[in-house]
Amino acid sequence: MKRVRRLKESKKRKEALRSPSETDLKEISLDLNQNINDIKRTLGGSSDLTVREIRSGTDSNMHIGIIFIDGLADKVMIQESVIDPLMLDIRKTTLSTNVLLHSNCYDILKNFSLASGELKQIELFQSLYEHLLSGDTIILIQGESKGFAVGSRNWEDRGVDEPTSQTVIRGPKDGFTETLRTNTALLRRKIKDPALWIETKPIGHKTKTDVALIYLKGVVEEKVLTEVRERLNKIDTDSILESAYIEEFIQDETYTPFPTIFNSERPDTIAAGLLEGRVGIIVDGTPFVLLVPTLFVQFFQSSEDYYQRFDISIMIRILRYISFFLALLTPSAYIAVTTFHQEMLPTSLLISLASQREGTPFPALIEALLMELTFEVLREAGIRMPRAVGSAISIVGALVLGQAAVEAGIVSSAMVIVVSITAISSFVIPSFNFAISIRLLRFPFMFFAATFGLFGIIVGLLAMVLHLCSLRSFGVPYMSPMAPLIAQEQKDSIFRAPIWNLRRRPSSITKNDSTRSNTPQPKPDSN
Template identity: 55%
Template sequence: MFTNFLKYKKSSRAEIQENQDFQPFQKENLHPNLHNNMDTIKTVLGNSSDVIFREFQIAGGIQAAVVCTDGLCDPITVSDFVVKSSMHAQDKTLIPNQNNPETIVQTVKEQLVTFWDIRELSDWKQLYLAVLSGDSVLMLDGCDIALAAGTRGGENRSITEPSTQTVIRGPKEGFTESFRTNTSLIRRKIKSPKLWLEEKTIGEVTLTTVGIMYIQGIANESIVQEVRNRLDGILVDGILESGYIEDLIQDGVWTPFPTVFNSERPDVIAAGLLEGRIAILVDGTPFVLLVPVVLTSFLQAAEDYYQRYDFGTLLRILRFCSLFIALLFPSLYVAIASYHQETLPTSLVLNLAAQREGVPFPPILEAFLMEVVFEVLREAGVRMPSTVGNTISIVGALVIGQSAVEAGVISPAMVIVVSFTAITNFVIPSFNFGIALRLLRFVFLVLAGTLGMYGIAVGLLIFVLHLSSLRSFGVPYLKPFSPFIATEQKDALFRFPIWAMNTRPHFASKNLVREAPDQKPQKPPGDRSRDDE
């Protein structure tokens, strides 16, 4: 499947590369003349007012110019470490051979510019990428090589608590839209020199920085190479969020279930890296991707490992139960109310029949109406301003539900079923996995309304077969349940103590041992005070 995907990408790449307008920056060498370079930059960038040029002279009277983008660079850093250091050194440092461009560049790089991050640029594509990323580019007259200083700055959102994955106990910091801030947050958690970072530029127009982060020696090298291949196969005009990358590299195309995990919590990503997974960071978004993943990854929360193991196990079992309730509860009610009334006690059947007396719709249509109403209220609460969104959603649900019951359109039991189902959907820690359950709930409603319990049984069979066929970068989606791996049950449905989880997941890591075997707390010595007495 992936081979066909690469063939399609190669053919598409060839077609796109024939269109020169799609590629704004060509790989051509710089001009030796300074003013020609400046005129070219102004022409290509359309004389943009936020692109700033500063001309001055350096040692020996050589003409130079610094170009940077206002708002993307730090002006104080540009002034102090690039411009001032070069200008103030002109009477103290002389370039021995001003006719040799290589000597000029090396002298300026090693003796004049006092900035720590300096690299050479030889073509226009590198220059435009540096300028439009916030770096300052120093161009010298008579040299066809420019120097780029890492002066990226500008306004960035401060580190705050994640809004989508909150915890009671645990770190309160979350990723931001700054790529370098996100990498630093992960390195604060993992200070090992084996934590490697590879950067790529994806997007022919946006030129978005995408990073691959993994722990060398723990991550499976074949999976790391697979991530590299899939990212290299992407050829689009723009990447604005990590969802673009997720959609382009995922395994399961025709499935509602996500095969790539995302999180805005550095501790969650760090924990995934320690298990041997690979993190994919995208500049401009606080959501970091994590691969490969399995079904249990979307039912685990960071707080499971910060609380006691027995409480963490209870919460995890509660999430698995909530998964089936959110998926099947309305369809079970519809199947029983329509076809299998004999499965309920007589008193309960009589109560349900009394409630449904006067309701003009069959249970299947009744459930569909209520589900659609709740989906509309949920979406309205998300899109409305935060000051009134929660109020409108809560009041709207109460008013509409109560009015529908009093008008005889909906039975009270159906309101209870749909409301409880909506609540259990929020128990799922992963938002995009909850969306998959919401979609499939409508499918099971149709099966229950047409075939009853037999329809639900057929739907569950197809559901399990579909999950068994899914892969995440070659890893079966239902691991460690199918195929069953006994040693990995310590962190699946149950959460064993930390000292008992001494191995990493087999599917993600080649280094399985992560702690010594004697980490179990020792029993404290007995109380000898009575013996002393």
């Protein structure tokens, strides 16, 4: 009975969240003073609420209320485009007398007075609060049951700076900010095509966060776009504070260590994804933009791969895949070889390792766990510490603790080298959230190696590959173009062909407008 009661209460709370309140459905009153009092009462008399009442018209017959939130609205714009026209321009114009005789106050303000490029009509308090709390200026008129929302958003925001999480040597240095319109403008600068469409909708009952879908019409796969829209429409929550909230709501697979949605704070990376037929999801308040569908190989690619020569890019990509296996398997391989397969080591190396471990009281697994956990603690401490001392703490801590642990006989010198190689290799991966997945998977592989040796590592790799092949991102196989194998797309997966040879878009992402370039291969001058 208690469980049934809890389910009914939960259902009632959800229905209460979905159903609009009486305040939301309430219409704007003809009485201006009543409207102003209702707004003040709803916002609790907040100190940042600014209300300005003025009289306008040739005989001051217009009673107008101007309402905005201090800090969200542009005061200079309000003064020049709202207050000055309402108080001065109507009195100065020679047409004012004739206009006042043949038009009502609402039409006069709409057609002759308000010098704003963004003007919307509002009739319900729900719409009024959405615009007011987004930085727009509300204009209400005595005797009118409708008002205006004037676009005046101009809150303080961070400038366009170089991204901190995805740095490049050669390439653009601009990065997304926390402002939605700034981010869409950065993408408009990259792709000057009218087919770049943007759809915006608020998500979150309390935060009403603006979330924008951005895509290239005619290039994007319609079924993928429809699926993204449906998943966003199903989100029923009171708050969206970062794009990670959206990511967890719409991702295909929850219980997997691998990310199935790509994120980036680089406009060139997102623009490149849109040109391949992907869909971008921009969330107001965060510089990290989501990109779907996502493939496994995408996390090993960097925007700088296309700004360097193709042969250099191939070498760097191969280095990343090698680093992936080093970061994932180095500790487990060391544990397996030193515990079960000593015959695989040269005799001199085996004698050296045996002499190092002679005074070590713990088995290789405990050694590796102690060192890996210590390094993870140092890594997190370096991130959370103040920036001026964070790097020094992590470097000095690793050196001091590693040397002290070896001298104390807790761990061997070889284990310190193994853990160091593992940690450095994990930093080679361009995507931070994918590197975290490797850090998590490292520990199960260590237990497999300590239990079954190299056989356990191989079984773990097979299980991981099977899991990767079972994943999908918005209907697209996660391991494309390797599984299923698509020969045409091997030009830009592990290797990268020259730019002039990348003539077609990835068929696993979209089959629309597949041709990207018809430029032939450059030929040397015969002279």
